[in-house]
Amino acid sequence: MKYFPYFQPIIDINKMSIVGYEALGRVRADNGDAVSVGAMFGDASFNRRDLLAMDRSVREQAISYFSKSPQDVFLSLNLSPEWMDYIADSVPVPTLDMVEKWGVEPSRVVIEFVEGAGDNDNMQRLLARYRAAGMRVAIDDFGSGFSHLDRIIALEPDILKLDMNLFKRAMAGGVSQEVVQSIAYLARRTGSKLLCEGVETEQEFYYALECGARYMQGYFFWPALPEFIDVDSPKELVRPLLASFVNQNVDNEKQRIQYMTNMESYFLSVQAAVNGRSLEYAALAEAPAGLLRVFLCDDCGEQISPNYEVVNQTDGRVWQQDHVDLGSNWSMRPYFYQALAAKQLQQNTHIASSPYRDIRTGYLCQTIAMFLTENRMLFADIKCLDEAN
Template structure:
């Protein structure tokens, strides 16, 4: 364990290691994360526990951090490579003004001597509560941004106020926590969180990096959720030298191409299903204009639709539910539930957009799959335009 070693360290015991970061567009190395390692008993050991040990003095952490960064920059200078990015972890709690100035001057010197471009340096803001001195910290970040450096938020999906950090820092890259990525291999709930984070990255304009990828399934989950960058033992462990290529490039490309093929197949099936639903409801609703009463209409309709339709209701274009909820579960008898009448569903992100699209196209739409809160099952919603700016909503479960 690092925490029981004597301090201070000798600089010769410390070594920067480089873990490759893979670009999703070319499935090749686009950069490296710089990680600290300690040589002990002829074996490299991670410094992670050292930096998280509260018993280690701030001075010792700063010494180790500075030594690792300086050695890493020396190796980067030797590389003289202007097409790769270099990710440096930055913990605001022990990144003092003096440390900041030293690192800043080292970076600036490399840029002035044209060994690097500013955009090649990425500062990863690690898990830390820096909000007590946020003005000073933002001043530090802006100094690096002026050089062209990029900013990443690390450990997204766990720990201290990630959303607050994103709003405050406005990062270029969001780095998803490795535990969240690894749990997504077996948990649909964690997959749903990854999807939410992918939506966050789109809205914030930040790129998404998934770390901790160890299996092909994790790689597929990252691809499916919009990752521009991948990192993890699946590609390579951190090494004292910067490897120039990954040994499984062909396997990675084949896995992603298989994923793309299956995704295209699923989308094709979904839109074919949407066409079938439109044809069915075109036929079933051709005489709707003769039925002015919503409840009478739904009572008639629910006896004509397939078993996978389990919930029906009608809303107006402003989102107010005009009818009762007509529901059934596990092929049991239909029930009409009144408590949802006059509730407004326009707060749902897709609602108004779908209303406009249905009116424009004069046809129904099927949603993406999502988890139904009441039944705890993955379902779809098919929505269909009716006369007088009203709309029929049919919840569909293919698991029942």
Template sequence: MIIGSPLAFFQPFIDTATGRIAGVEALGRLRQEDGSYESVGPLFFNPKIPLFDLRRLDRLIREDALQHFHGAPADWFLSLNISPRWISRLKPGQQLPSLKQLERYAIDPRRVVFEITELSGNQTRLLEVVNLYREAGARIAIDDFGAGYSQLDRVLDLQPDILKLDMRLFQAAARGGPSSELVKALAIMAEKTGCWIIAEGVETEEELSFALECGARYVQGFLFAQGTRDFHPAETHVDRFAELRAHYVQHKLTEREQMMSLRQELARFVQSIRPWAESKATLSALPLPHDYPWLLRIYQCDRHGTQISPNLEWNGMFWQENRRYLNHNWSWRPYFYSLLAEGWQERRLNVSNVYRDATTNQYCITAGQFIHNGERLLLVDIDASCLPGF
């Protein structure tokens, strides 16, 4: 049973380029007799509530949002949730109720983003409906992106304009660890497909920083505003956002300085072991790396990528050999051929991006420099967990 009067609340999207409110998402609420408000979200997952009642509730909230949106600035957009469950029940050729609502309330479809929620519904029918939305001028977003791998084929089929990162995945990723790399990879995929990223659930400065690192076009969350009935001026959060963005930039500059310092340490270390590597001296003559806690191993490859020396690993007390990877060829690894291409031209130390080692499952960075007149490559693997910001 649905108790209360349905209406729309609005939560703003903050444009990361300006700090201004660029639009709002319509959120369903039920006004109770005591004046309090309850979210309608849980109702749509309650199997005891008839689908007819849910469709009617959904329509009433959307109508209230469209009617209220006339009070918003003319350059804002309105994001409306659309369930594939409703779309799948439409008859072929039937005019879309949501587009009829836009027409009835004189809202330009170009100001509207339709958020496709959930994973249910007929994919073919959904694509037909999305094409009709696009023909009308509306934009398409996929909500909770990253919550399920089955959404990847949906992205390829629907080619959305916007991807909203799954809030739980995003908040976990902002705390670091493997999920962080996954979300960054999703963000890169979105960028390559021409999508804008929206980070929702931004509640802390750390989560905002992670959203910016992922290249989010808009952010949404309690750090700036909860859903409210009224619209706030577009400039409401500009000053605060600018301050937080400045904190982020300063933090990244500090990380960059620390990385430059690490690079200098790496260069010193490589120079200290280079004479040993080029002289083919005994293992006992290899300098001790007491000042380099990030060191994992050193080894050598020929210029074609084949490993020609054992891995030399420091166990905290002495060097030890690991001959397991002799004659393995690493030229196919992204970190290696970038080192090969850049380092051969400039004869300087090159440092890879962070990657996960396929054997140890450990996050690493590899530094390399050509030695012995360019015939060999001296490589150093370091533990990426020691890096700033990891």
């Protein structure tokens, strides 16, 4: 039975072009179709040595084909940590030998490993040898059950491939969405490029953009192919989608700006209703949708008033007092010391925090903060626009 590689294009969204190909093993089915060999690696009935030999054969065929291509792209090769256990420090590394044999520049090769079974120390030592040769490293299925942040710290991967199942679950919101946003933040902070694979629909394309993906691959673009294609092939598809994405986000941003403008205007009217350590809320107009609570703190961050909560009742949105946080200290929150810095710079302005998840309500929120006097600050917790609608 003959095994051979197919190549799935990896799209650089910024350049709207193919930046690389992932080599994927295939075998010819009885009907002539090229089918994936992926299931074989998860089947314990297959001899592991035979699988390793097959995997290396496919890998070398891919490198051989890649060496003959004039395209300025990279080749991504999958390696299981299980295979890494077979290579001692004193043993030559087969993939390095293949790359040298076929005259491929090591910097054009990405070693992509799937987290799973395997000796973590062996894996790190072997990946260090790949890096020393000039190759790049990608972590596949990141965010799946095996993911460990210590590997990120130790390996400093060039590419993080987001787990496909996690990516699709995140589109529905909830905890998975928060995890994906955290991974995207981690990629930005570590300098890794985020790659979303398994992109199959226009909606998934847009969501990958929202996640900050630099690279994408999936059937929305192309399946794995027997040969390389023109690197500029994605432009016709990607360019209008990016334009649509921008237009939609401009509309969303206009709504967000208007929402925040309305909130800030009401915030100023609340400022006028503050009397010492209390709020004369009876004189206020009905609170806008999205306002959760207001409260006062001193210049040390200690809350000196109850929470003035806005609740929905049959006759409208009304104010209620809640003393649960009275005496709490919020000085560790970024919006507190940002407002303090603005005051010390004599900038009489309000500060809006980054979005966060409100523990009490579960809403995605922001906090607006402003100094009233030398030792009093006014705070308002508001829902983010998506939660307020």
